[in-house]
Amino acid sequence: MTITARKLRGFLARAAQPPLLNFPRGVFVTVPIALSRRSMLHTALGAAAALALASPQALALAQKAWPAKPIRWIVAYPAGGGQDFLARHLSVQMGRQLGQSIIIDNRPGAAGIIGTDAASKAPADGYTMVTGDNGAMVLNTALYKKLPYSPGDFTPLGFMAGFPLILVVNPDSPFTSARQWLAAVKRSPGAYSYASPGAGSPHHLAMELIKERTGSFIVHVPYRGTAMAIQDVMGGQLPMMIVDTAGGLAQIRAGKVRALAVLSPRRIAALPNVPTLAESGVPDFEAVAWQGLFVPKGTPPDIAALLSVEMQKAILVPEVKTRLEEFGLEVTPSDGPQLASFIARETTFWHQLIRERHLSLD
Structure with missing residues (x-):
């Protein structure tokens, strides 16, 4: 589908509306620390993507035929797992919104390293996305002395959900x-x-x-x-x-x-009668598995911004959100800068624990 100037103006008008979503308190945080990771969840979705799309580059994008072919979404884990489930349900809705197919490409192996590495080496042309999780974007960089990729090889589009x-x-x-x-x-x-x-x-x-x-x-x-x-x-x-x-x-x-x-900071909707570990004698304990969406570094910023906004919009479509929540996910989307800040705080916390516990996978 060609993004015409008329369509882009309509998109910008919708994207610039006041944000409606407040992040629920404490969904992603493991422990409160200075510049608390929990603060990310207390901020509403900003207008960063809309502002990016309002740039001169966005107007140039309106004259291009993007997306002119299917978009590949790399999942670094096998089909049938949680990452795959999230990607497949979200990709269908995003594809409808973009007017183009999004194809899931499962690349499992080596704790997510194989698929993440493949994504890092893909052309930065707006036709490759990848799911990134705690392991790929935070833990692996401390557990392995050498990785074929770096988290810096990617541009974050936004947080999708917590497990x-x-x-x-x-x-x-x-x-x-x-x-x-x-x-x-x-x-x-x-x-x-x-x-x-x-x-x-x-x-x-x-x-x-x-x-x-x-x-x-x-x-x-x-x-x-x-x-x-x-x-x-x-x-x-x-x-x-x-x-x-x-x-x-x-x-x-x-x-x-x-x-x-x-291990969440509060009881979860899927299991309301199961207490938290904090309730059970380990104060302030929080840990979660999480999923974000990324593109290779160098992807045109206007395309990245559009993908980010479309992801946030798609995951909040009622039938999509309901299906994900039935599967046990906590749906709390963010934009790219918020995810980048969250990853920085996660990295500080978990790398310290890995050093203190003398953990290594080399």
Whole structure:
């Protein structure tokens, strides 16, 4: 679909309307620190993208035939997972808005490194986007001495959604509360083990944060993905793990695992009767898996700004938002600068924890 000057004027008029969305308090933050990461969630969506589109470059964009071909959206994880689910549902609506197809390109492997690297080397022409998460944009840069890409290789378009993390145990476990569980693991260092979807995952790092905060020692057993890990917890081979809502909500609802606590700062709508870890004796504890949208650095700023606004608009379409929330996601979109600031604060916090825990994947 060619973006004509008339269409662009209409878009700018819509984009410049007063923002309607207030970020819910504390969805993404792990712990309050100076220049709190939580502050991002207390600000309304700004008009940065609209201002960018009002530039002379935006008027030039109106004369170009963009997007003239399908846009590729790289997902650095397998089809069927949480990242894939979010991208596929959002891409359909964004495609409708842009008048062009958006094709999901799954590039799994090496904790998201393969797909993220492929995106970093793609032409910066507005025809490639990539989902970036905690691992790709924050954790990997501290866990690996050498990466084939850098977070600086990308321009952030905006935050899309958070995947709340949940501490779960086998349904036959003697633990019926997080307080009881915490007392047991602190009383018997090394006597308990836990599964994770993989070393260096947000789930692994969340448990490391629990261990750091409580002075406990729990043996880590990394798996290659959530499906195998939660299967062994359900079967009793391992007693516990941390899951995200995308990978574990169905099993919790079916009674195949027992949820002891959510790691968000407040209870989540999907599991309103499950207390937070902060309620259970670990004050101010917060951790979440999150997803943002990025394009290769050098993508024309007017195209990046338009993609950012269209993403924010698409994810708040009622049927899209409802479907994502049913899957367990917390939908809280932002613009690119807000995501960049959030990533900077996340990097400071998690890199300090990784250094203190002497964690490395090299």
